[in-house]
Amino acid sequence: MYKHYPKYNGSELQCIKRLSDNACIPFDPANTDYQAYLKWLAEGNTPEPADE
């Protein structure tokens, strides 16, 4: 499961939170955790929205 971060200084962050360990995963195609996230998305899953 994943969750978006809130905007920071008005900008979208280039990372996603993995809820199992609160890891911050950067959007780098060479990062294996990001690869797993993309696979998870491709399986039809959707990350939780950011907190307000």
Next chain:
Amino acid sequence: MPIQTAADSISNSAGSPYGFKNRIINGAMAIDQRYAGTASASSLSGYLIDRWTIAQSTTGKLIAQQNAGSVTPPTGFTNYLGVTSQSAYTAGTNDYYAIIQTIEGYNIADLGWGTANAKTATLSFWVRSSLTGTFGATINNGGSRSYPITYTISAANTWEYKTITIPGDTSGSWGSTNGVGVQVWFSLGVGSTYGGTSGVWSSTNYVGVASTVSVVGTNGATFYITGVQLEKGSQATAFDYRDYGTELQLCMRYFQLLGSGGACGVAESATRASLTYVFPVPMRAAATGTLNAANGFLNQPQGGPNAITSMTGFFYGNGSTTTISGGWLVIDVASVLTTGKVIINSGSQGMVQFSAEL
């Protein structure tokens, strides 16, 4: 009469005594940044000591630890990786249990695997087990090519040295950049789906050999290994002892802790600090960060130290993708900061751990 130079004596198809002879990183099992010698949970299926993974298709069957069991390592070594079975488990069809090292493509590209000029490589290691018999291992590319191999442990609870020569694979696709290059699997139990035939290159993703010893099959069984070396050439040569600092830097390309003084910034508010950092060693890819608050902490040196251990979360503040050389952390805390004060991290074990593992 031609003059022969040292370079002439090093065939392109043979191993070199110079430079990066051993493609395995942390083959002597000396570096353990994550666990510092403590045992993994039986639920672990992932990285343990640096560069080495414990794979469990169903977790709870194994625990692993640097120097588990405190036996005397083989001569010339001071550390080993030890695995202990937690039950008498019969591996199912799709099960696999193993110790793995994944070698980055850049570090095996010269082997030329996947081409007509593929070079022979040799795997060597010291191994000790409470079990005897024929054990399985595999060289593969992480998905579509594999070379299952066997070796025999003759005496229980005795260190034995093994060497296995692997003919270069002239087929398949082998990574040559910063992705997966070669994976070395030491099987601890495998089902029929992932157990292949020894000594034959296959287009199936085998990770072990059928009908070999299953460590997970015996409660309390042990499997210890060290001195792992994969080198170019058909002969195993002496283990490539690299100095500790070099080996640590090689490990830090894949995993590192943000140590004391590694980041500096300012309190944005009572509950948030913004810090920049530069990695001592550039990482393989932009790294996944995980808060390591149990060991790391911030303090506010401006106006006197004010330790803060109640970190609740963090994220990368970069507006664009985080780089491999460093970045910008935004740390949230319970509420003790004074806006505008300088913030540094001073946890000896690091407040954030970064992983760019394969």
